Amino acid sequence: xxxxxxxxxxxxxxxxxxxxxxxxxxxxxxxxxxxxxxxxxxxxxxxxxxxxxxxxxxxxxxxxxxxxxxxxxxxxxxxxxxxxxxxxxxxxxxxxxxxxxxxxxxxxxxxxxxxxxxxxxxxxxxxxxxxxxxxxxxxxxxxxxxxxxxxxxxxxxxxxxxxxxxxxxxxxxxxxxxxxxxxxxxxxxxxxxxxxxxxxxxxxxxxxxxxxxxxxxxxxxxxxxxxxxxxxxxxxxxxxxxxxxxxxxxxxxxxxxxxxxxxxxxxxxxxxxxxxxxxxxxxxxxx
Amino acid sequence: xxxxxxxxxxxxxxxxxxxxxxxxxxxxxxxxxxxxxxxxxxxxxxxxxxxxxxxxxxxxxxxxxxxxxxxxxxxxxxxxxxxxxxxxxxxxxx
Amino acid sequence: xxxxxxxxxxxxxxxxxxxxxxxxxxxxxxxxxxxxxxxxxxxxxxxxxxxxxxxxxxxxxxxxxxxxxxxxxxxxxxxxxxxxxxxxxxxxxxxxxxxxxxxxxxxxxxxxxxxxxxxxxxxxxxxxxxxxxxxxxxxxxxxxxxxxxxxxxxxxxxxxxxxxxxxxxxxxxxxxxxxxxxxxxxxxxxxxxxxxxxxxxxxxxxxxxxxxxxxxxxxxxxxxxxxxxxxxxxxxxxxxxxxxxxxxxxxxxxxxxxxxxxxxxxxxxxxxxxxxxxxxxxxxxxxxxxxxxxxxxxxxxxxxxxxxxxxxxxxxxxxxxxxxxxxxxxxxxxxxxxxxxxxxxxxxxxxxxxxxxxxxxxxxxxxxxxxxxxxxxxxxx
Numbered sequence: 001x002x003x004x005x006x007x008x009x010x011x012x013x014x015x016x017x018x019x020x021x022x023x024x025x026x027x028x029x030x031x032x033x034x035x036x037x038x039x040x041x042x043x044x045x046x047x048x049x050x051x052x053x054x055x056x057x058x059x060x061x062x063x064x065x066x067x068x069x070x071x072x073x074x075x076x077x078x079x080x081x082x083x084x085x086x087x088x089x090x091x092x093x094x095x096x097x098x099x100x101x102x103x104x105x106x107x108x109x110x111x112x113x114x115x116x117x118x119x120x121x122x123x124x125x126x127x128x129x130x131x132x133x134x135x136x137x138x139x140x141x142x143x144x145x146x147x148x149x150x151x152x153x154x155x156x157x158x159x160x161x162x163x164x165x166x167x168x169x170x171x172x173x174x175x176x177x178x179x180x181x182x183x184x185x186x187x188x189x190x191x192x193x194x195x196x197x198x199x200x201x202x203x204x205x206x207x208x209x210x211x212x213x214x215x216x217x218x219x220x221x222x223x224x225x226x227x228x229x230x231x232x233x234x235x236x237x238x239x240x241x242x243x244x245x246x247x248x249x250x251x252x253x254x255x256x257x258x259x260x261x262x263x264x265x266x267x268x269x270x271x272x273x274x275x276x277x278x279x280x281x282x283x284x285x286x287x
Numbered sequence: 288x289x290x291x292x293x294x295x296x297x298x299x300x301x302x303x304x305x306x307x308x309x310x311x312x313x314x315x316x317x318x319x320x321x322x323x324x325x326x327x328x329x330x331x332x333x334x335x336x337x338x339x340x341x342x343x344x345x346x347x348x349x350x351x352x353x354x355x356x357x358x359x360x361x362x363x364x365x366x367x368x369x370x371x372x373x374x375x376x377x378x379x380x381x
Numbered sequence: 382x383x384x385x386x387x388x389x390x391x392x393x394x395x396x397x398x399x400x401x402x403x404x405x406x407x408x409x410x411x412x413x414x415x416x417x418x419x420x421x422x423x424x425x426x427x428x429x430x431x432x433x434x435x436x437x438x439x440x441x442x443x444x445x446x447x448x449x450x451x452x453x454x455x456x457x458x459x460x461x462x463x464x465x466x467x468x469x470x471x472x473x474x475x476x477x478x479x480x481x482x483x484x485x486x487x488x489x490x491x492x493x494x495x496x497x498x499x500x501x502x503x504x505x506x507x508x509x510x511x512x513x514x515x516x517x518x519x520x521x522x523x524x525x526x527x528x529x530x531x532x533x534x535x536x537x538x539x540x541x542x543x544x545x546x547x548x549x550x551x552x553x554x555x556x557x558x559x560x561x562x563x564x565x566x567x568x569x570x571x572x573x574x575x576x577x578x579x580x581x582x583x584x585x586x587x588x589x590x591x592x593x594x595x596x597x598x599x600x601x602x603x604x605x606x607x608x609x610x611x612x613x614x615x616x617x618x619x620x621x622x623x624x625x626x627x628x629x630x631x632x633x634x635x636x637x638x639x640x641x642x643x644x645x646x647x648x649x650x651x652x653x654x655x656x657x658x659x660x661x662x663x664x665x666x667x668x669x670x671x672x673x674x675x676x677x678x679x680x681x682x683x684x685x686x687x688x689x690x691x692x693x694x695x696x697x698x699x700x701x702x703x704x705x706x707x708x709x710x711x712x713x714x715x716x717x718x719x720x721x722x723x724x725x726x727x728x729x730x731x732x733x734x735x736x737x738x739x740x741x742x743x744x745x746x747x748x749x750x751x752x753x754x755x756x757x758x759x760x761x762x
Contacts, residue, residue, distance in 0.1 A: 037366025
């Protein structure tokens with residue numbers, strides 16, 4: 001074999017991570033330039049390098065573009081109703097401590113329609129991981145504004161600019177006592193995968209906000225028409241600050257105002273399951 | 288007198304620059320351009336051939352076949368699981 | 382410490398309906414209870430919060446009824462029997478999950494202790510206004526089983542039955558009780574445990590590679606739980622037999638056919654009803670729940686007056702017991718449907734009856750006195 005032959009790009013049919021994705025469903029439905037596949041890649045790498053047996057990982061997702069992740073990952077995966085994956089995951093985790101339950105879903109699903117379940121799961125500190133993919137918009141339904149759309153951003157239901165304040169999610173989650181809070185973008189793949197790996201280890205509610213590209217949805221209304229425009233945005237405006245003041249990490253997407261990333265919170269907090277053990281003791285079940 | 292600190296690995300003499308061998312699954316590519324944009328060595332360019340959905344998958348730029356350092360950024364960033372890099376020994380190909 | 386010893390002992394008890402329901406769930410093997418406070422179902426949750434931890438089982442009070450109904454599905458997907466209890470307003474919030482339960486084929490039991498409605502209604506008073514909602518509340522085509530107890534004993538028996546049916550058919554089942562049955566104290570006979578039938582969902586046995594979560598060749602596919610290594614996918618989207626989303630016409634057809642046929646084909650085995658004085662009856666009163674108690678007394682008084690009145694008490698409301706109602710209508714001159722609402726169960730009765738059907742409705746909030754039903758009977762004579 002000659003030297004040049006060996007190093008030509010090699011055209012193949014399968015990737016080495018195909019054991020963890022439902023390859024019979026690829027290529028997936030996400031648009032060109034959408035980074036949801038990158039989120040999937042980072043999650044796959046995180047579970048592959050975690051010490052938890054692969055068969056004990058469970059993914060629950062809700063409705064929306066991100067909700068489709070459950071259908072592409074080759075684990076026990078549940079695609080439930082809009083806004084409800086956290087409640088589903090709580091029920092599952094409470095009865096089966098051996099499972100590592102991860103919710104991967106979108107901003108509209110988890111904090112808008114599912115906001116109530118979200119805050120209460122954090123308050124309880126149920127041992128689940130929640131990877132919230134924030135694309136600033138409702139993509140699947142046709143690019144309507146949501147609770148994470150920055151002020152002034154246009155969408156199909158805010159043609160004059162969004163008139164509402166968006167959530168500052170890391171602040172919200174940290175204020176409710178979560179043991180792990182991080183934010184990364186899909187450009188920061190290795191940091192994101194490391195944060196996911198850490199989230200899998202953390203006991204209690206581990207939260208990562210993943211800022212993602214959405215060129216066909218959010219981008220088409222806001223001068224970010226290509227996936228690469230988002231990559232440039234992330235490269236130019238992201239600042240990594242693990243000790244950031246969380247009151248100041250709200251995302252505006254205005255020029256000159258940074259998107260602050262980092263593993264903001266990593267602390268030990270007794271979980272719901274620890275406290276439930278006390279109940280079992282008082283009820284006489286556990287000694 | 289100023290003290291100039293030069294950070295240099297103490298095992299620099301045995302360090303090798305890794306060499307990567309790029310693998311592509313053309314049917315999965317959606318031509319988002321992430322791998323091309325984010326390659327630190329500019330190894331990849333837009334290809335000429337189109338897959339069944341009409342997307343042009345990336346190819347290695349002329350003369351860049353040995354420039355891949357196996358950082359795997361393209362593999363990580365690819366949303367389609369359509370590209371991956373295997374690290375190979377330089378000795379294997381010379 | 383063994384959990385079995387702490388179940389309600391066989392023998393005679395004097396218990397509140399709601400508590401009998403909770404104890405029945407424990408005997409049926411309920412491992413997870415999620416609920417949200419709502420009158421008049423609270424005693425179930427309160428009793429469960431004390432009893433479940435004694436048995437090493439899980440009780441959680443969720444943030445709303447939506448979360449409660451979804452959490453029990455999560456537990457069910459993990460392989461355990463689960464339930465929730467609520468009343469009208471909460472039941473309305475659970476509709477979404479009833480559809481999800483039917484679609485994912487995850488067994489669960491929902492107890493609806495009906496109160497006066499619509500909307501907030503009279504929370505502490507009785508109603509029977511959820512008959513139609515229990516069957517048709519969630520969108521799309523699906524079938525489920527609804528039981529309606531009229532006494533403490535029936536509340537106990539039908540709760541166990543609801544768990545069994547749910548596990549057998551992999552469907553949501555509903556126990557449609559009401560405020561009076563829930564709060565009344567009554568005699569309860571708990572049979573010896575070996576005389577109580579407990580059904581558990583059929584588990585898959587076979588090669589892992591061959592497993593299909595929604596195998597077209599089975600009416601009720603065998604179940605595998607999360608974490609068993611099958612790496613299954615379940616979705617609320619219309620799916621094929623692998624569980625993957627599908628837009629194909631045959632997948633949609635086969636899925637929906639299976640979802641409805643597993644109940645329709647077994648309907649005859651699911652019908653539970655009791656008949657009183659029906660053999661020579663000119664007029665048959667069809668009723669359920671607490672109204673049946675008042676109606677039986679009315680029918681007895683009518684018999685004393687020499688009127689040939691019979692009664693059919695439905696314990697299964699859905700799938701609607703068509704055959705017994707149809708047969709009754711073939712011999713009777715008239716059917717009267719007594720219920721505490723403005724006329725709900727009368728619709729399926731009218732659909733199958735071959736004689737004229739009329740309603741005896743009573744204002745929501747109150748149990749009709751026997752005289753009221755007797756007046757209705759006399760008017761029909």
